[in-house]
Amino acid sequence: MGKSVFSRLLMGLSLLATTAVVVVSAAGDEDGVLPLRTHSIYMPYIDQDLQNRWFDFGGDALVNTNKHIRLTSDIPSQTGYLWSRLPLTSSSFQVEFEFKVGGKGDGLYGDGFAVWLTKDRAVMGPVFGNKDQFEGLGIFFDTYANSRQSHSFPYIMAMMGDGKTNYDNANDGESNKLGGCESDFRESLVPTKGRITYHRDSGTLNFKIQTRGWDEWDECFTLSGVKLPTISYLGFTSVTGEVHDNHDIISVTTSTLSGKAESPFQKINNTPPPQKKTGVMWYLKFLAACAVFVALVMAFKMSKGGSNDMKRF
Secondary structure, eight states: OHHHHHHHHHHHHHHHHHHHHHHHHHHHHHHOEEEOGGGOBOTTOSOTTSOOSSEEEEETOEEETTTEEEEEOSSSSOEEEEEESSOBOOSEEEEEEEEEEEOSOSSOOOOEEEEEEESSOSOEEEETTEOSSOEEEEEEEEOSOSSOOSSOSSEEEEEEEESSOOOOGGGTTTTTOSEEEEOOOTTOSSOEEEEEEEETTTTEEEEEEEOSSTTOEEEEEEESSOOOOSSBEEEEEEEOSSSOOEEEEEEEEEEEEOSOOOOHHHHHHTOOOOOOOHHHHHHHHHHHHHHHHHHHHHHHHHHHHHHHHHHHO
16 A cells, blocks of 8 residues: 555656656747857957957957957057858847947047948958948947937947948948937946847847946847848957047857747837746746655655565565
């Protein structure tokens, strides 16, 4: 009778453990976030051969293994870049990067830096350090006004290049702008970050910025009908002229996404997406671990009891 009760209890605990593990696994898959090492970079940035397996540095870029990748320093007439060696071919992905812009400039500083998802890579030019007439996406962090604008600077804007159109440098890209926002990211007292989220199937691209506080993200722009080149390289470039600044990239984290883009209803009504149930996940994991532990203990006791019965017989 005792063995029958133990057997049923053991079976129940095993079933509970299996169910908890399955639920936790399913919840993890629902998030659908998979880190992409080939397009991520962190300190110390380089290996013993003073290179990086997945990224190229060039121009006037400097690598400080304890701090940052400095695209351009706070001196005139510099151009520097950081480009992925492999194209980013995922249909849906997220790029989150930490950066820092600042220097000794008192009122006059520039010119800014850019983030790229383009067909070509590592071709230096006049558009924030990259070639003009590019094909793909450019997001410009502009700190210097070339002409009078209705918005203040620093300013962030997006442009989709078709391989033929020139960047409107004289008017700070006003004729090229698809979306943008004012952002006081220069000399911020908190870590400044940007986050690009792209879903090829729906053609949506969203950009958020962190400047006010840790994990406090502000919406900058959301674009629809975006079709990035099938082969797109991830790049960061900067340029200085008569005005100058330090433009640093501190880290880049890229992940592939299997989840769906935000629905039009959420966009129109400004409804936030469902929050991750972190507490529930931890509870289920703890429950699964406890159930497995108890099942193992009960199995051990039953095995020991069975062995003693055999000896007494």
